[in-house]
Amino acid sequence: MTIPELIDVHAAWLPPEAFRAIGSRRVLVHADGPLAETVRDEVVHACGLYGGSVPHPVSDQVGDQQVDLVLALSSMAALPAVAEEVRGEALREFGPDACGAEGFVLACRDGVTVVLADEPAGLLYGLFQVVRLGESAFGSARPVERHRPATRRRMIDHWDNIDVHPVMGQVERGYAGGSIFWQNGALRGDLTRVRAYGRLLAACGVNAVAVNNVNVHAAEARLLTDRLGDVVAIADALRPYGIRVHLSVNFASPIALGGLPTADPLDESVREWWARTTERVYATIPDFGGYLVKADSEGQPGPFAYGRSHADGANMLADAAAPFGGVVHWRAFVYNHRQDWRDRSTDRARAAFDHFAPLDGRFRDNAILQVKHGPMDFQVREPLSPVIAALPATRLAVEFQVTQEYTGQQRHVCYLAPMWSETLGFRPWGDGGRTVADVVADGPAAGGAGDLVAVSNVGDDPFWTGHPLAQANLYAFGRLAWAPRTDPVAILDEWIDLTFVPSATGDPERLRRTLHEMMDESWTTYERYTAPLGVGFMVRPGHHYGPDVDGYEYTPWGTYHFADRDGVGVDRTRASGTGFTGQYPPPWSDVYESLTECPDELLLFFHHVPYGHVLHDGSTVVQHIYDTHFEGAERVAETRLRWEKLAGDGLVAPELHARVKERLDEQLRSAEEWRDQVNAYFFRKSGVPDAHGRRIH
Numbered sequence: 019m020t021i022p023e024l025i026d027v028h029a030a031w032l033p034p035e036a037f038r039a040i041g042s043r044r045v046l047v048h049a050d051g052p053l054a055e056t057v058r059d060e061v062v063h064a065c066g067l068y069g070g071s072v073p074h075p076v077s078d079q080v081g082d083q084q085v086d087l088v089l090a091l092s093s094m095a096a097l098p099a100v101a102e103e104v105r106g107e108a109l110r111e112f113g114p115d116a117c118g119a120e121g122f123v124l125a126c127r128d129g130v131t132v133v134l135a136d137e138p139a140g141l142l143y144g145l146f147q148v149v150r151l152g153e154s155a156f157g158s159a160r161p162v163e164r165h166r167p168a169t170r171r172r173m174i175d176h177w178d179n180i181d182v183h184p185v186m187g188q189v190e191r192g193y194a195g196g197s198i199f200w201q202n203g204a205l206r207g208d209l210t211r212v213r214a215y216g217r218l219l220a221a222c223g224v225n226a227v228a229v230n231n232v233n234v235h236a237a238e239a240r241l242l243t244d245r246l247g248d249v250v251a252i253a254d255a256l257r258p259y260g261i262r263v264h265l266s267v268n269f270a271s272p273i274a275l276g277g278l279p280t281a282d283p284l285d286e287s288v289r290e291w292w293a294r295t296t297e298r299v300y301a302t303i304p305d306f307g308g309y310l311v312k313a314d315s316e317g318q319p320g321p322f323a324y325g326r327s328h329a330d331g332a333n334m335l336a337d338a339a340a341p342f343g344g345v346v347h348w349r350a351f352v353y354n355h356r357q358d359w360r361d362r363s364t365d366r367a368r369a370a371f372d373h374f375a376p377l378d379g380r381f382r383d384n385a386i387l388q389v390k391h392g393p394m395d396f397q398v399r400e401p402l403s404p405v406i407a408a409l410p411a412t413r414l415a416v417e418f419q420v421t422q423e424y425t426g427q428q429r430h431v432c433y434l435a436p437m438w439s440e441t442l443g444f445r446p447w448g449d450g451g452r453t454v455a456d457v458v459a460d461g462p463a464a465g466g467a468g469d470l471v472a473v474s475n476v477g478d479d480p481f482w483t484g485h486p487l488a489q490a491n492l493y494a495f496g497r498l499a500w501a502p503r504t505d506p507v508a509i510l511d512e513w514i515d516l517t518f519v520p521s522a523t524g525d526p527e528r529l530r531r532t533l534h535e536m537m538d539e540s541w542t543t544y545e546r547y548t549a550p551l552g553v554g555f556m557v558r559p560g561h562h563y564g565p566d567v568d569g570y571e572y573t574p575w576g577t578y579h580f581a582d583r584d585g586v587g588v589d590r591t592r593a594s595g596t597g598f599t600g601q602y603p604p605p606w607s608d609v610y611e612s613l614t615e616c617p618d619e620l621l622l623f624f625h626h627v628p629y630g631h632v633l634h635d636g637s638t639v640v641q642h643i644y645d646t647h648f649e650g651a652e653r654v655a656e657t658r659l660r661w662e663k664l665a666g667d668g669l670v671a672p673e674l675h676a677r678v679k680e681r682l683d684e685q686l687r688s689a690e691e692w693r694d695q696v697n698a699y700f701f702r703k704s705g706v707p708d709a710h711g712r713r714i715h
């Protein structure tokens with residue numbers, strides 16, 4: 019597969035023009051190994067397009083070559099003089115292990131830009147950093163900077179199935195067409211798109227991909243055994259871009275695939291089966307990443323059937339993977355999805371903490387507990403999951419959802435990086451304490467760094483993500499996983515500058531401004547016209563698109579708002595509710611418990627209040643609902659107009675413009691529907707008229 023073939027798929031944030039600055043220079047690639055080959059191929063291709071050159075690093079002449087950019091392993095014997103200087107300085111400043119497995123140092127002096135890495139993966143990431151910097155990487159002096167990822171694994175989970183599900187389609191919660199891996203029940207014959215995907219992921223820092231749905235059905239279960247060849251081929255396609263492949267496995271595989279009578283994690287024959295099966299996986303794919311498991315959750319089998327704990331289950335798989343350096347991502351998304359809505363003592367938000375907090379310290383070092391960032395399920399607004407602060411002796415992965423299941427399904431513009439950034443910067447122990455990003459990055463004392471994971475949003479759609487602007491979410495996830503403190507607005511700038519600006523013929527500043535106006539606050543715009551004040555859901559059951567205020571109110575799923583004629587919200591206090599607030603450490607256990615201190619945006623998540631309850635901004639709850647819903651829909655109308663004005667100016671390709679326009683038409687229709695249903699609902703329940711006399715149906 020050649021680079022032009024990869025770009026042909028749909029270049030997204032790696033159009034050829036983004037390589038112009040590199041491609042017009044003399045570039046020395048001085049490194050060995052397969053990933054170094056990828057770096058070389060990229061550079062050779064760029065130089066072929068823009069007139070640059072890639073001199074051969076003949077070792078005894080390396081020092082004398084006149085080049086503009088050096089990409090080299092710091093272990094290479096002979097480096098150009100300026101790279102030697104940078105190496106010496108990096109050593110003095112950062113010590114011998116300056117870069118680690120994936121980091122790099124970057125500097126520019128005497129007109130030469132230097133990227134040095136200890137391992138080839140670092141060179142790959144360094145190359146993409148130079149791509150991001152464009153012209154500004156060259157010429158003016160730049161002191162030695164070190165770049166290292168904050169997290170060990172920056173992982174994308176695919177919820178792809180081999181077969182097409184009659185209701186969910188092929189990709190569960192997928193809004194961008196079919197799977198990029200499978201078609202018609204078989205692995206795709208041409209994996210160019212997979213390789214192109216790996217290239218895009220590497221450019222934003224992702225290094226791991228779980229290829230199949232966490233709900234592992236019969237066909238996908240066999241990826242572990244007789245369909246392992248599919249995984250081999252995917253791993254081969256992604257490896258050149260430094261991405262390891264992981265597999266979702268079914269906990270009951272020893273029964274379904276191994277013919278054993280049990281899947282009890284403490285049964286010797288079961289443990290042996292996993293050990294043997296895992297050995298074979300690693301014999302076939304030596305750099306295989308590991309397993310991902312959804313157990314005892316929404317109908318998936320798990321250790322509870324045998325009276326065993328989730329630590330028993332996770333450790334069994336961790337033991338099987340340990341000899342090969344593999345890991346197990348064990349999901350904490352465990353709750354009773356068959357609860358009785360009449361039962362007010364069961365609170366789904368409590369479930370993960372209740373199941374997992376008591377198990378702290380009992381997981382193996384290579385078992386990673388994967389926790390959704392909120393206690394419920396990827397709603398537009400949730401508090402932090404208290405699980406993240408509750409297991410100091412356990413390695414954690416925090417899971418985000420890039421695929422917009424509850425945030426507009428890639429028909430609505432909803433740039434999610436501000437939400438993730440807020441989560442990563444949140445301090446579970448209050449001011450002065452560690453952030454979520456610190457918890458993930460540091461890991462427990464014994465286990466090493468943790469991971470950031472996201473459920474992906476791509477498919478075989480020509481624009482990868484259905485809504486072309488939803489590409490920004492995938493890009494931003496990778497960048498935040500690499501450097502969690504990066505400002506989401508700056509990430510959006512990067513994405514715009516890579517994706518659109520290099521090929522735009524008009525005024526790039528206008529394009530940049532318009533996209534920021536459309537996207538910077540699109541998350542809170544979405545929040546404004548959907549479920550209010552943190553209460554969540556109110557979506558159509560099953561597919562989760564569009565408004566249905568009572569859709570889940572009398573169902574077994576544990577997602578209720580309890581609206582009546584007097585008020586709305588879920589009482590999760592210790593004083594009178596489910597006691598969920600007690601799962602947080604102070605100060606949050608008290609802040610959330612207190613009606614006066616609880617942040618407005620989470621009020622209805624923690625409290626049931628009368629419609630006349632006054633928020634911190636002086637508005638009542640019901641007036642806030644009306645105001646935000648009118649405003650949210652208005653903002654969408656403005657967004658749509660902004661985009662229309664970009665038509666025909668050479669700033670974005672016509673097909674892309676048309677696709678976004680079509681999505682914005684739908685977003686506006688949907689936002690107005692949300693506005694009218696939610697407002698009508700609360701007006702009819704409460705009888706309170708809108709203070710501004712606007713039309714409520």
Ligand code: GCU
Pocket residue numbers: 190191232233312316351395423
């Ligand atoms: C959500 C989603 C499911 C998914 C589940 C999970 O509930 O609707 O489709 O399987 O999350 O994260 O496992």
